[in-house]
Amino acid sequence: MTRSEELFQHAQVRIPGGVNSPVRAFRSVGGTPRFIASATGAWLTDADGRRYVDYIGSWGPMILGHQCEPVREAILRQAQIGVSYGAPTELEVQMADLLCERVPGLEMVRMCNSGTEATMSALRLARGATGRDHILKFEGCYHGHGDALLVKAGSGLLTFGVPTSPGVPADLAKYTLTATYNDLASAQAIFAEYGDRIAAIIVEPVAGNMNCVPPAPGFLEGLRQLCDDSGSLLIFDEVMTGFRVGPRGATGVYGVRADLITLGKIIGGGLPVGAFGGAATVMRHLAPIGPVYQAGTLSGNPLAMAAGLAILRALADETIYQRLDATTATLLAGLQQAADAAGIAFTTTQVGSMFGLYFGHGPIRGLADVSACDQDRFKRFFHLMLDRGVYLAPSAYEAGFLSAAHGPDEIAHTLDAARASFAALAA
Ligand code: PLP
Numbered sequence: 001m002t003r004s005e006e007l008f009q010h011a012q013v014r015i016p017g018g019v020n021s022p023v024r025a026f027r028s029v030g031g032t033p034r035f036i037a038s039a040t041g042a043w044l045t046d047a048d049g050r051r052y053v054d055y056i057g058s059w060g061p062m063i064l065g066h067q068c069e070p071v072r073e074a075i076l077r078q079a080q081i082g083v084s085y086g087a088p089t090e091l092e093v094q095m096a097d098l099l100c101e102r103v104p105g106l107e108m109v110r111m112c113n114s115g116t117e118a119t120m121s122a123l124r125l126a127r128g129a130t131g132r133d134h135i136l137k138f139e140g141c142y143h144g145h146g147d148a149l150l151v152k153a154g155s156g157l158l159t160f161g162v163p164t165s166p167g168v169p170a171d172l173a174k175y176t177l178t179a180t181y182n183d184l185a186s187a188q189a190i191f192a193e194y195g196d197r198i199a200a201i202i203v204e205p206v207a208g209n210m211n212c213v214p215p216a217p218g219f220l221e222g223l224r225q226l227c228d229d230s231g232s233l234l235i236f237d238e239v240m241t242g243f244r245v246g247p248r249g250a251t252g253v254y255g256v257r258a259d260l261i262t263l264g265k266i267i268g269g270g271l272p273v274g275a276f277g278g279a280a281t282v283m284r285h286l287a288p289i290g291p292v293y294q295a296g297t298l299s300g301n302p303l304a305m306a307a308g309l310a311i312l313r314a315l316a317d318e319t320i321y322q323r324l325d326a327t328t329a330t331l332l333a334g335l336q337q338a339a340d341a342a343g344i345a346f347t348t349t350q351v352g353s354m355f356g357l358y359f360g361h362g363p364i365r366g367l368a369d370v371s372a373c374d375q376d377r378f379k380r381f382f383h384l385m386l387d388r389g390v391y392l393a394p395s396a397y398e399a400g401f402l403s404a405a406h407g408p409d410e411i412a413h414t415l416d417a418a419r420a421s422f423a424a425l426a427a
Contacts, residue, residue, distance in 0.1 A: 003047040007035045028395045029379045034386075039066035041405035044391055052391035053410045057401040060208075060240050060265040063324070063353065064314060065405025071269040074310035075303060083303050091305035098312055099267070099275060103242070104251050105258055109277030110286060111300040115239035115264030116144025118274035119202065121294045122260045123148055125276070126200035126233045128292035129285045134194055136201045136232075138181040140367035140397075142209035143202055143237050143262075151176040181207055181366045182215065184222040195230035200260070202235040205250035209240075210367045212349045212356030212399035220256040227259070233282065239264035239274070244401070245352035247318045253351070266315075269307030272298075320404050324353035327411065328402045331355075334415040342422035345374070353402040357381075357392070370397065377425060384424050388417035 011018035019025045019033065026033045034046040042065055044054045057063065064071070078091075092111060100106045112118055123135055123146070135148060143149040150165045151173045177194060179186040181203075191198065201223050207213040227234040236258035241250040243266040251258060260278035267273055277283060285292045314320075332348040332355055339346030347362035348355060358364055359381070360373035378396040385392055390413070393400055 002032070004035045005032050007047060008032050023393075023395055023398065026394045028397075029382045031383060031386075033394070034391070041065045041067070042403055042407075042410045050389070052386070052389050053406070053414055054391050055400040055402070055414075056391060056393050057403050058265075058270055059398075060244060060401055061268060061270045062403050063244060063266050063401070064311060064320075065403040066270075068311070068314070068405070070310040070314050071307050074269075074306040075271070078303050078306035084298055084301055086297065089300065089302055089305065091302055091309065092300040094309055095267075095275075095300070095305050095312075098309065099263070099277065102248060102312070103238075103261060103263070103277070104248055105279070106261060106277040107280040108283035109275050110283070110294065111305070112274040112276070112294075112296050113272050113298055113301070113304075114144065114274045115237075115262065116146055116274070117296070118239060118262035118264055118276045119143040119149060119235075119237055120146035122235050122262050122276040123200065123202065124294065125282065125285060125292050126235060126260060128290075129282050130199040130231065130233060132197050132199035132232070133175045134177055134197045134199060135175065136177045136179060136187060136190055136194075136198055138187075138203055138207070139178050140181055140210035140213075140370075141202075141204045141207055141237070143204070144239070147172055148176050149202070151178060181210070181213065182219050183366070184219055187223060187226060191226050191230055191232075195226070195232070198230060198232045200233040200235050201227060202237055204240065205236045205238065205254060205256075205258075206241050206245055206351045206354065207366075208354060208399040210397050211358065211364070211370045212351065212354050213364055213366055213370070214349060214351050215254065216365060220254050224256050224258075233259040235260045235262065237262045240399070241351075241354070242266060243312065243315055245354055247315060247321055250351075266311060267308045268304045269311040271301070271304040271307045273301075273304045273308060321352065324402055324404060325350075327406055328353045328355055331402065331406075331411050331414060334411065335418050338415060338418045338422050341419070342426040344377070344422050344425055346422075355400045355402070357400065358396075380425060381421055384421035385414075385417050388420060390414050390417045 017025045037047045038045045044052045099109050147168045238249045242263040246253045262276045264274040287293045347358050358373040359377040
């Protein structure tokens with residue numbers, strides 16, 4: 001028995017499913033999750049001493065690789081002078097300044113502790129600011145596990161939301177309307193009926209939780225127009241895309257303005273963090289200056305702020321993004337070539353250093369296209385790659401991420417593994 005197997009067996013006694021977040025349990029690919037003992041640069045080492053090139057990057061935050069020096073130093077420095085005070089700090093002011101300088105449309109920002117908190121709070125704020133109760137989200141977009149957001153579409157365009165999870169009251173879910181990502185007409189049809197009751201549209205500007213689906217030309221612009229016409233707010237959930245797809249996030253890449261933006265992942269440098277912000281006119285509805293309540297014992301935590309500031313300051317060097325884009329393109333071209341050589345139907349998507357891998361021909365425009373790909377092949381490929389020291393996301397519905405620590409050696413290692421894995425699949 002491997003140490004990971006032992007730990008997984010033990011973990012399942014005390015932790016539901018043996019994990020503290022479901023996707024880590026490998027349920028959609030089968031097998032035993034690797035328990036990670038340490039990580040450095042682009043590499044993970046598991047509890048059995050096996051090494052893997054990491055394409056998860058802690059689900060996004062590790063854009064500069066594990067233990068990147070400025071972040072490590074900032075955490076160690078802060079740990080020596082206090083890890084939480086429950087009172088304001090200069091670090092929070094610096095973080096707020098930096099976020100507002102970098103992210104178009106942010107005039108004020110509030111820190112919290114996770115992406116889930118950020119989206120929950122942004123929705124409450126949107127509802128409080130507009131005096132409306134309904135929200136519109138897109139099927140296949142994930143915005144954390146807040147009750148109102150654990151809802152998917154029923155059949156038909158104008159169906160009230162159906163909870164995806166027991167424990168979400170139907171009376172609450174009915175305020176969540178659901179449309180089809182990249183299908184503007186589906187959102188327009190909902191607005192035609194509910195427009196004056198919709199507080200906000202919340203959308204991942206690049207969908208990263210149904211693998212990696214870029215927005216179709218005109219989609220985000222169309223959502224902006226719908227909000228403008230109806231007095232609704234547009235919320236870009238940039239928890240994943242913020243400082244990932246470009247130095248100004250997806251807002252910078254696509255040039256569409258949102259009223260509220262949620263952030264997380266990268267801005268904490270790997271420590272627990274979230275943030276939401278937007279126009280001052282909207283943000284001024286928040287307590288203590290406005291009536292919409294939102295709070296947090298550890299919000300603006302000094303360790304998270306120190307780590308986040310360190311990573312964001314390092315990312316001020318925008319050439320990092322050019323290198324990340326180029327390395328990601330090289331990886332994906334190599335994977336495509338390897339798949340083609342083995343005669344495997346395969347396609348990829350890329351936005352900056354976010355990517356998607358699909359066992360199908362594409363194009364990939366939304367959840368239906370992703371679901372139509374060969375999931376069994378993905379599972380086998382995942383394990384073939386894992387056995388060869390490459391750690392991909394353990395689900396066909398998750399995006400992959402590169403870091404600045406992925407260099408020619410890591411790409412070569414990955415492509416060697418891929419050639420062998422595609423050949424094994426074809427055999
Ligand atoms: N929003 C998006 C787009 C996400 O990808 C995630 C997490 O993956 C969240 C929100 C929730 O963030 P957290 O897991 O930090 O609560």
